[in-house]
Amino acid sequence: MAAFARRKAQRLARPDPSRKRALDPRAAGLVRLLNARERFCTASSCDGRVTLTDTGGAGVQKKNCTWLLVTHDPCDKGDVMTALEKATGDAVFKFEPFVLHVLCRELQDAQLLHSVAIDSGFRNSGITVGKGGKITMAVRSTHCLEVPLSHKGRLMVSEEYIEFLVRVANQKMEENIRRIDRFHKGLELALEAADAAEPPFPQGPEKNSVYVHRRKRRTAREQGGPSTEMGAQDDTDSSLDLFAEITI
Amino acid sequence: MAAFARRKAQRLARPDPSRKRALDPRAAGLVRLLNARERFCTASSCDGRVTLTDTGGAGVQKKNCTWLLVTHDPCDKGDVMTALEKATGDAVFKFEPFVLHVLCRELQDAQLLHSVAIDSGFRNSGITVGKGGKITMAVRSTHCLEVPLSHKGRLMVSEEYIEFLVRVANQKMEENIRRIDRFHKGLELALEAADAAEPPFPQGPEKNSVYVHRRKRRTAREQGGPSTEMGAQDDTDSSLDLFAEITI
Numbered sequence: 001m002a003a004f005a006r007r008k009a010q011r012l013a014r015p016d017p018s019r020k021r022a023l024d025p026r027a028a029g030l031v032r033l034l035n036a037r038e039r040f041c042t043a044s045s046c047d048g049r050v051t052l053t054d055t056g057g058a059g060v061q062k063k064n065c066t067w068l069l070v071t072h073d074p075c076d077k078g079d080v081m082t083a084l085e086k087a088t089g090d091a092v093f094k095f096e097p098f099v100l101h102v103l104c105r106e107l108q109d110a111q112l113l114h115s116v117a118i119d120s121g122f123r124n125s126g127i128t129v130g131k132g133g134k135i136t137m138a139v140r141s142t143h144c145l146e147v148p149l150s151h152k153g154r155l156m157v158s159e160e161y162i163e164f165l166v167r168v169a170n171q172k173m174e175e176n177i178r179r180i181d182r183f184h185k186g187l188e189l190a191l192e193a194a195d196a197a198e199p200p201f202p203q204g205p206e207k208n209s210v211y212v213h214r215r216k217r218r219t220a221r222e223q224g225g226p227s228t229e230m231g232a233q234d235d236t237d238s239s240l241d242l243f244a245e246i247t248i
Numbered sequence: 249m250a251a252f253a254r255r256k257a258q259r260l261a262r263p264d265p266s267r268k269r270a271l272d273p274r275a276a277g278l279v280r281l282l283n284a285r286e287r288f289c290t291a292s293s294c295d296g297r298v299t300l301t302d303t304g305g306a307g308v309q310k311k312n313c314t315w316l317l318v319t320h321d322p323c324d325k326g327d328v329m330t331a332l333e334k335a336t337g338d339a340v341f342k343f344e345p346f347v348l349h350v351l352c353r354e355l356q357d358a359q360l361l362h363s364v365a366i367d368s369g370f371r372n373s374g375i376t377v378g379k380g381g382k383i384t385m386a387v388r389s390t391h392c393l394e395v396p397l398s399h400k401g402r403l404m405v406s407e408e409y410i411e412f413l414v415r416v417a418n419q420k421m422e423e424n425i426r427r428i429d430r431f432h433k434g435l436e437l438a439l440e441a442a443d444a445a446e447p448p449f450p451q452g453p454e455k456n457s458v459y460v461h462r463r464k465r466r467t468a469r470e471q472g473g474p475s476t477e478m479g480a481q482d483d484t485d486s487s488l489d490l491f492a493e494i495t496i
Contacts, residue, residue, distance in 0.1 A: 107355075107377060110377075111377050114377075124372060124388060126374015126375055126386060127375040127377060128362060128374060129358075129375060138372075138374060140374075146393050146394055146395070148393075148412065151412055156408070157405055157409055158405075161405055164396065164399055
C-alpha cells in the first residue's frame with residue numbers, strides 16, 4: 001500500500017505528458033473523482049477524438065504519421081477538406097472513443113472500475129497485472145471509425161462523402177459522450193457504496209469490530225446500495241462479495 | 249482448481265455456438281495448444297474477418313443488422329460490389345482483427361498469455377476477473393477498419409474507392425496473420441518454459457522437495473529459458489517471479 005501511495009505521489013507530480021498538456025474536460029471530472037481516492041491513480045485519458053493523419057509518402061511507419069487534424073469536439077466538413085488539401089500520402093480519417101487508464105492499488109479496485117466500464121458500454125475494457133504486481137484498468141470501446149481517404153496524395157472520395165462521414169463521426173461522438181456520462185454517474189455511485197461498505201482500517205484489537213462492520217452495511221443499505229449501473233450487483237452484500245471472492 | 253477443471257470439461261463438451269459451427273484454421277491451432285494444458289480453456293475466437301453489414305432501414309439496432317458479406321480470407325472487389333447491391337439502409341464495411349478469449353485457472357496464467365499477446369502486437373489485450381473469481385484473458389487489437397459505404401440504400405463511394413478499400417483491408421489481413429503467427433510461436437515457447445519451471449504438484453511431504461525444485465530450475469536454464477517474446481523476462485528465475493509477485 002505504501003509503495004502504491006509513493007508511486008501515485010510521483011506520478012501526480014509530473015507535468016502532463018500529452019501533446020495538449022491538459023486534461024480533456026470530461027476526462028478531467030473522472031480523473032478528479034478517481035484521484036481523490038487513495039486506491040486509484042489515473043495514468044492517461046482522452047475524451048474521444050476525430051483525427052486525420054497522413055503517411056506523407058511511401059513506406060513511412062505509423063509513428064511517423066503527420067497529424068493534419070485533431071479535434072475532441074464535433075468536427076466540421078470544411079476543416080476536414082482544408083486538412084485533406086495538405087495530404088501528400090495516404091490520409092486516414094479516424095474516430096477514436098474515450099480511453100482511460102487507471103492504476104489500482106488492489107485487484108478488487110480494478111474489478112470495481114471494470115464492472116462499471118462494461119455496464120456503461122466500454123466493452124473492450126480490461127485489466128493488466130504486470131510482473132511486479134502493478135495493476136492497471138484500461139477503459140476502452142470498440143465504437144470507432146477508420147476510413148482511408150486518399151492514396152499517394154490523391155483524394156479517393158467526393159466532398160459529399162466527406163460530409164456524410166463527418167455526420168457519422170459526430171453521431172459516434174455524441175454516443176461516446178453519453179457513455180462517458182453514464183460511466184461517471186455509475187462510478188460515483190459505485191465508489192460511494194464501496195466506501196460505505198468498507199470496514200474501518202484495522203488499528204488494533206477492536207471489541208466491537210463486528211458490530212461496526214454490520215452497522216456500516218446497514219447504513220449503506222439504507223442509502224440505497226450500489227447503483228444498477230453495476231449490472232449484477234444489487235445490494236451492499238454483493239459489493240462486499242466483490243472484495244472477498246478472488247480465487248488466486 | 250477442481251472447479252476450473254469441471255467448468256472446462258463442460259465448456260469443451262458443448263457444440264460450437266458460432267454461426268460457422270467450426271473454428272477458424274489459425275485459431276484452431278492456438279485453441280489446441282491452449283486446451284491441451286489444464287490451466288487454460290478457450291472460450292471464443294476469430295482469425296479476423298472482413299464484413300459488410302446493412303442496417304436495412306431507419307433506426308434499426310446494431311443487433312438487427314443484415315450481414316451482406318463475411319470472409320476470413322482476402323476479399324475481392326467483385327464480391328463486395330455484389331453484396332452492396334443488396335444494401336437498403338446504411339452499409340458499413342469492416343475489417344476486424346484476430347480475437348481470442350481464454351479462461352485461465354489462475355491470474356499468473358492470464359499474465360503469461362497477456363505478456364505474449366502484447367509482445368505480438370495485440371495491444372488491446374486485457375484480463376477480466378469476474379465477481380466469482382473467473383479469470384478471462386482477451387487477446388485484442390486496435391488494427392481495424394470501419395467504413396460507412398452507403399446511406400439509406402444509396403452508395404456514397406465509387407467502384408474505384410471500393411477497389412482501394414479492398415486492397416487496404418487485405419493488407420491489414422496479412423499483417424493480422426503475421427501477428428497471429430508471432431503469437432502462436434511466442435506462446436509455444438512461453439508455455440514450454442513455464443512447464444519446465446513449474447515445481448511438482450504437492451502430494452505430501454517431500455524430503456527432497458527443495459532439491460527437486462532446484463533441479464527443475466537448472467534443467468530449464470540449460471534448455472534456454474523463456475523466449476524473448478515475453479519481453480522483459482530473460483531467464484527462468486524471472487518466469488518463477490511471474491508466479492510469485494502478485495500483490496493483492
